[in-house]
Amino acid sequence: MTPEPNELSRRERQIMDVLYELGRATAAEVRERLPDPPSYSAVRAMLRILEDKGHLRHEQDGPRYVFIPTVPREEASESALRRVVRTFFDGSAEGAMTALLDLGVEELDEEALRRLADRIAEARREGR
Secondary structure: OOOOHHHOOHHHHHHHHHHHHHOOEOHHHHHHHOOOOOOHHHHHHHHHHHHHOOOEEEEEEOOEEEEEEOOOHHHHHHHHHHHHHHHHOOOOHHHHHHHHHHHHHHHOOHHHHHHHHHHHHHHHHOOO
16 A cells, blocks of 8 residues: 655655655655754654555665655655645646646656647547
């Protein structure tokens, strides 16, 4: 069973963001990247809670534990995006895509626009 990301507190979500960014990390490495970091022991406690919830696992590397997300980054990003679309765009993928295009219009060159058009055409062919 895949753990639900909406079960996470703000700090737990920040920890998971760090782990997805790094791929794997020790408690000290996680703590270094957290905004306004709590104590080392608090980070360790939250990592144990996240492991109990099924969001991560650990491997022993000498005397240290290395923490690794249990859900692949792609699956977690899709779940997070669905949550954003549902929460901020009333479930409208069109509304979310329009907002993204408005945010990044300066960054889109002709090649990026072509790839987006190709992806839209592919979705149409697949009946989505």
